[in-house]
Amino acid sequence: MLIYFLNSILFVLGLYCLIAKKHLVKKIIGMTIMDYAINLFIILLGYKKDGIPPILLPDMDINTFLQQSVDPIPQALVLTSIVIGLSTLALMVAISLRLYEKYKTFDMSEIRRLHG
Amino acid sequence: MEGMTFIVKTITKLLIGAIFLFAIYITFYGHLTPGGGFAGGIMLACGFILLTLAFGKKMSLGKLSDFWASLIDNLGAITFWSIGMLGYLSGYFFMNFIEKSNPFGLFSSGTILISNIAICLKVGSSIFAVFLALTIFGRFISDLIASEDED
Amino acid sequence: MESWLPIFVVAPLGMAFFNLIITKFVRHVSPYLTLSVVIFLLGLSLFFLGHEPFFYAVGGWQPPLGITLVWDSLSQLLILIVSIITLAVTLFAIPYMQQYTAQNKFYSLYLLMIAGMNGVILTGDFFNLFVFMEIASIASYALVAFGVEAEELEASFKYLILGGVSSTIILLGIALLYAATGTLNMADISATIQQGVSKNVLFFTFALFLMGFGLKSALVPFHAWLPDAHPSAPAPISAMLSGLIIKALGIYSVARIFFIIFGIVPIIKTILMVLGALSMVIGVFLAVGQWDFKRLLAYHSISQMGYVMVGIGLATPLGILGGLFHLLNHAVFKSLLFLCSGAFEYTTGTRQLKQLGGLIRKMPWTGSSCSIAALSISGVPPFNGFWSKFIIIVALFQSQNYLLAIITVFVSFMTLISFVKVQKYSLFGVLPKKLQDIKEVPVLMVSGMVILALLCIGLGVLFPVYGVSILESARNLMLEPARYLQYAMP
Numbered sequence: 043m044l045i046y047f048l049n050s051i052l053f054v055l056g057l058y059c060l061i062a063k064k065h066l067v068k069k070i071i072g073m074t075i076m077d078y079a080i081n082l083f084i085i086l087l088g089y090k091k092d093g094i095p096p097i098l099l100p101d102m103d104i105n106t107f108l109q110q111s112v113d114p115i116p117q118a119l120v121l122t123s124i125v126i127g128l129s130t131l132a133l134m135v136a137i138s139l140r141l142y143e144k145y146k147t148f149d150m151s152e153i154r155r156l157h158g
Numbered sequence: 159m160e161g162m163t164f165i166v167k168t169i170t171k172l173l174i175g176a177i178f179l180f181a182i183y184i185t186f187y188g189h190l191t192p193g194g195g196f197a198g199g200i201m202l203a204c205g206f207i208l209l210t211l212a213f214g215k216k217m218s219l220g221k222l223s224d225f226w227a228s229l230i231d232n233l234g235a236i237t238f239w240s241i242g243m244l245g246y247l248s249g250y251f252f253m254n255f256i257e258k259s260n261p262f263g264l265f266s267s268g269t270i271l272i273s274n275i276a277i278c279l280k281v282g283s284s285i286f287a288v289f290l291a292l293t294i295f296g297r298f299i300s301d302l303i304a305s306e307d308e309d
Numbered sequence: 310m311e312s313w314l315p316i317f318v319v320a321p322l323g324m325a326f327f328n329l330i331i332t333k334f335v336r337h338v339s340p341y342l343t344l345s346v347v348i349f350l351l352g353l354s355l356f357f358l359g360h361e362p363f364f365y366a367v368g369g370w371q372p373p374l375g376i377t378l379v380w381d382s383l384s385q386l387l388i389l390i391v392s393i394i395t396l397a398v399t400l401f402a403i404p405y406m407q408q409y410t411a412q413n414k415f416y417s418l419y420l421l422m423i424a425g426m427n428g429v430i431l432t433g434d435f436f437n438l439f440v441f442m443e444i445a446s447i448a449s450y451a452l453v454a455f456g457v458e459a460e461e462l463e464a465s466f467k468y469l470i471l472g473g474v475s476s477t478i479i480l481l482g483i484a485l486l487y488a489a490t491g492t493l494n495m496a497d498i499s500a501t502i503q504q505g506v507s508k509n510v511l512f513f514t515f516a517l518f519l520m521g522f523g524l525k526s527a528l529v530p531f532h533a534w535l536p537d538a539h540p541s542a543p544a545p546i547s548a549m550l551s552g553l554i555i556k557a558l559g560i561y562s563v564a565r566i567f568f569i570i571f572g573i574v575p576i577i578k579t580i581l582m583v584l585g586a587l588s589m590v591i592g593v594f595l596a597v598g599q600w601d602f603k604r605l606l607a608y609h610s611i612s613q614m615g616y617v618m619v620g621i622g623l624a625t626p627l628g629i630l631g632g633l634f635h636l637l638n639h640a641v642f643k644s645l646l647f648l649c650s651g652a653f654e655y656t657t658g659t660r661q662l663k664q665l666g667g668l669i670r671k672m673p674w675t676g677s678s679c680s681i682a683a684l685s686i687s688g689v690p691p692f693n694g695f696w697s698k699f700i701i702i703v704a705l706f707q708s709q710n711y712l713l714a715i716i717t718v719f720v721s722f723m724t725l726i727s728f729v730k731v732q733k734y735s736l737f738g739v740l741p742k743k744l745q746d747i748k749e750v751p752v753l754m755v756s757g758m759v760i761l762a763l764l765c766i767g768l769g770v771l772f773p774v775y776g777v778s779i780l781e782s783a784r785n786l787m788l789e790p791a792r793y794l795q796y797a798m799p
Contacts, residue, residue, distance in 0.1 A: 053481075057474075060470065060474065066466070069470060073470065073473050073474075073477075076474070076477050077473075077477055080477055080480050080481050080484065083481070083484055084480075084484045084487075087484060087487065087488050097261065099261070115487070115493070116484075116487070119436055119484075119487075121194075121196065122436070122440060123439075123480060124196075125196060126440070126443045126447075126476075129447055130443075130447060130469070130473055130476075132288045132292075133447060133450055133451060133469065134466075134469055134470075134473075135292060136288075136291065136292060137450075137454055137462055137465055137466050137469065138466065139292065140454070140457060140462050141459075141462045141463065141466060144458075144459040144462060145459065153463055153466075154463075155459055155460050155463060156460055156463055156464055156537045156541075225333070228329070228333075229330065229333060232326045232327075232329045232330045233330065235326040236323070236326050236327060236330065239319070239322065239323045239326065242319065243319070243323070245368065246312075246315070246319075249369055250312075250365075250366060250367065250368055250369040251315040251319065251365075251367050251368065252367055252368040253368055253369045254368065254369075
């Protein structure tokens, strides 16, 4: 249970960084930490101590296999979610570079031409 | 002189072949060992990024220009899409239509091997293209250098 | 014919990448490739219209193991809306996007957005929903920043951060749901929940989904990104975002998840109605004071989404019918209004209402379409907006929510005031000297707007008589979610 608690602390840290920091790059880092906290959480869902790979070979007993093997679905989900996180990260970095070009600052509190 | 120091260049020359080889290995054995198209593609892109950092943009763009990076990127996506479509022709979309054999052989998993190669091409070239777009072609870096000179 | 279902996702997805290859060698073909895909999708959706519900197992893996695509009456309604609006918007975009560079990238992102939306609508798998949602969202983040001016980048960054947070939260909800039920297939999850799942986990998931999809559909406490993001995009993309994205990713997902999969519980109903009423009132109050045409429309989007939420959250047969009808109507008239604002910007170069005036004399087609849409959104009979608002108000009175009904009537009145202002300052009044020599926009742009204007009239006059069956079958599904289990699983 402790590990889930630590994991949620990681998530909240990311959220705090995203909300409280004004620097664009720090916001991006906070976003990424949040994303990875979720990925870690999904991996933990499928974790089993001393687990075996989920490949059913002909000479295996199905019941012991089910007890011992790790859950493969969370790993597949996390791979997809990492790819999505990577593409979001690339887009965020690209946009923040362009923002720097236009406003000459990374401070979000000075980037406020839109309001109302 | 473009690029980094002599030491970095020499080490890069020694390592780059091994990096590419390992990337290809990871891609081809993705269905048997940890790894796969995405991890292999990232390694491929990292190899090109290392080349760019060590030797400067002229050399690495000579190996893989932005035009070709973007073209291979789309070709990889289209290949992956076509694998899905070929499966569609034989029943269901993304059907594994190639015959499968015993586990732990290279050609044992039907379309997964081809899909991994397509993903590797797609990911490798697109990550490299993203790197190019963010650094070399952005005006940001030159602006930053110029502003540091003023300080 | 059932095997044609994945084409809704596959065709735009494949064309998005094919387009980028072909335009490296042959320039200026991407608009026509996009148009052909969009027309094909419209034909396909008409071909599927009225088909019995069924599921399609991707890769031949049967549910609950594999990913499924499900065609039923709710997805039928949404697919139809998406196909029609996309056709009109694409026709409009072909001349409009000539002002921008890198058109091939625009059309590829546009096609990816369509593929993502169709995927969200059709999928029967939770994680697949997340993936398609991200495809549509990432394409829309990039499209909002397409002009790469300062305001557009700022709006896009805000949209990206809030959209990213909402996606992360939805992913957390999906992970918890997987931990609780051990499956990702929607129908299987629904069946498992009926057998009994820990209430605490379920309510935590409800809260996460409500927050995530609330952010995507811009309900009021989560609305901050919408008034920046929607006006900043190029006009066709504004029309897509306001007309389709917030519905497919927001309202549709709420309807699918809370009504069909979880089965509606009273507290969710109350929350949806309160959020809807808040959006309705705050959106319209913020809209009245705006002088930027597109920004005003964006605030009205928040307000009108509130109507849909109130109607759906009421969860009575008439209420859901009104909500779904308003969803359809809002898609039509709000995209039309955004296209009109784009047409005004195309000819006059500004979207400040105070600098416009008398445009209906110079641009009769655009002007009259804009007028029709404005009358529709403010609920003037016999246009379509009147009927759906009327149904929602009657449903509120029937279920004895008198206060909410009065608020709804009041908001409708405020909308009317706001759009009288728009008409007075843009269409009628004195033509400024600067704008004496403007001309009507190109014929393709006009055709896109006229299709939607005709739909506004057609839905208003004919739909109450002929078209109710599509809405009714969608409503029946939302009222009796047990049906979903019958056809979404073998």
